[in-house]
Amino acid sequence: MNQIFTVEGMTCGHCEKAVTQALLAVDSQAKITIDRLHNTVQVESEKPRDALAQAIAEEGYRVTV
Structure with a gap:
């Protein structure tokens, strides 16, 4: 299933890596x-x-959708 999230606060490659992990x-x-x-x-x-x-939010990013 393909799911799309709007995530606030990702500003750099480190942010992408944290969310991915x-x-x-x-x-x-x-x-x-x-x-x-x-x-x-x-x-x-x-x-x-x-x-x-929840996994994204636990990394400190706000999931809005």
């Missing part, structure tokens, strides 16, 4: 695409949306 901890098979310019994180995963959003 958090998502992979929830689903090691997830395919992740991050677009900092548009503040979006696209995740192809069968895991529940809430679990993925």
Whole structure:
């Protein structure tokens, strides 16, 4: 399932790495695409949306959608 999140606060490569690692901890098979310019994180995963959003939030980023 392809899921798109709007994430506030990602400003650098370190931010992308932190979000990617958090998502992979929830689903090691997830395919992740991050677009900092548009503040979006696209995740192809069968895991529940809430679990993925929580992983991002636990890294300190605000998930708005």
